[in-house]
Amino acid sequence: MAKATDAWSHLGLVFCLAFLLPLGPARVAAGLYNLSLTTDAPATMGTEVTISASLVVKDNSSLPLPVDTHLYRFHWIHTPLTLTAKTEKNLTSTIRVVGSAPGDFAVSVWVTAVDCWMCKPLARSSLVVPIKESLVGNLVITQNTSVTWPNAYITKRSLRLAFLLHDPSDFFKSATFFYRWDFGDGTLSITDNPVVYYNYSSAGTFTAKVRVVAEWEQIKPDAGKGILQRTGDFSASLRLREMLQGMQVLGPTLMQTFQKLTMTMNFFGSPPLHVCWGLKPECLPLEDRECHPVLVTQTSFNLTHIFQDPGDYCFTFRAENAISKTHQYHRVQVWPSSFQPFVFAFPCATLITVLLVFTMYMTVRNATNQKDESPEATGLKCCCQVCCGSLFLDSPSEYLEIVRENHGLLPPLYKPVKTYNV
Known part of the structure; x- marks a missing residue:
């Protein structure tokens, strides 16, 4: 009896292990x-x-x-x-x-x-x-142009606006669709096609919208045929940019050293613009290390510069926006500053002062010959005429008059004989 009980116990253990094994x-x-x-x-x-x-x-x-x-x-x-x-x-x-x-x-x-x-x-x-409860889908906008900025497109070029219905089970395969388009610039359109093409004439940010209506006929067990309808509203934001068709540089082409040069750049495209400029002896493209970057948020930009050395220079400008890029050159010839008459005013005044002091000294020393014109005075007048004549004379007649006054009468050929009365 004990052996039978042990056999059944072992058999039950085997079944448990077999059940728990998987x-x-x-x-x-x-x-x-x-x-x-x-x-x-x-x-x-x-x-x-x-x-x-x-x-x-x-x-x-x-x-x-x-x-x-x-x-x-x-x-x-x-x-x-x-x-x-x-x-x-x-x-x-x-x-x-x-x-x-x-x-x-x-x-x-x-x-x-x-x-x-x-x-x-x-x-x-x-x-x-x-x-x-509404329709499910997306409004997709595409353009056959590569643009680096998201949702950015080019004006005056055809845009493709398409509504893509999300219907993986083909539930709406028998439905009729109508589309009401709002392009965000005041233009509306109604079509039965999920794809339209549109040109935006001006730059800016717009929101394109489409209202989709789906209608289909369904047979109801208790009411016969009926028209069912589902609608959905979808929108997409887009930024229209103008291509950077060029730039105009306005400024002088002839300058003097230490003068302030002011140039105005007008851009034919939509900002913001990334502008890079550099100055080189020749009109050659700029390398990145030679570039002075400037962020321009308008369609014009002013640049000032002062030349310290004479020579021929060339400004190189490179501008780009989200759509395209352009470059422009501007040559400038720089001359040394011209000599002005006032440069000699101080040396002449100093020389005149020295000669006046010397003349007064000689006059006091030779008091007995006061009527005779001293060579020093003559030299003083001559120097004044040479150094400062251009500063004070307005016409050749004045100059001749001064020369005439500065030349005294010729001395007599003989001296009078002294007479004595007895």
Whole structure:
């Protein structure tokens, strides 16, 4: 009897081990996997939404995926969304659900072993499915021009505005669509085509809008045929820029050293502009290290410069905006500063002072010959005429008059004989 009891005990232990053997990996691997979820939501009411869950290994884990996929099961909670289809293949489960009311609905999923409801899940995850009453889609604006700034386009060139409906289940394949376009500059248009072309004539920031209306016929069990309608409003912001077609440089081409040069640059394009300028002996393109960058927020810019050395110079300007770039050159010839008469005023005044002092000294020394014109005085007048004549004489007649006054009468050829009375 004891042997029979021991046999049944061993047999029960074998069955338990056989039952728990396939569940071992699930217990060991619990927490080492993730569920990757994907969906094509958001969607309009009545359209099908597809949600897929795939079992993947967590990051930094070397554990391989289970080989026998039949040992695991996916469990979904999607209420109040209505389930329309479910498939499982290669550790991936996909469901299709439909929403009958607008809102954000949570969907959860987890994976367990097939025959172990009490075991800890290998992985679990969740997401939110948006169901909208309106249409779902995007307004896409394109132009056959490469622009570096986001949402930036070129004026006076055709823009393509297209509405892309999001309908992965082809729910609206039998619907009729109408589109009301508002281009943001006062222009409106109504079409039955989801694509339109438009040219903006001026630069600026605009908001393009489109109202989409979808209508289709549906047979209702209790009311017969009826017309159903869905609408949606969509918009996109765009910035229109003018191409930088060129620039004009206004300024003198002939200067003197130490004079202030002022130049005005007029740009034929939309700001903001990145302007780079440099000064070189020849008109050659600038390298980056020779560039003086300036940010210009208007269509004109003033630049001042002072030349300290004479010579031939060339200003090089390079400007670019979000669409295009241009460059321009401006030659300037710099001459030395001209000599002015006042440069000699101080030396002449000093020389005159010295000669006057010398003349007074000689006059006092030769008091007996006061009527005779001293050579020093003559030299003084001559020097004054040479050094300062150009400063004080207005006409040749004045000069001749001074010369005439400075030359005294010629002395007599003979001296009178003295007579004595007895």
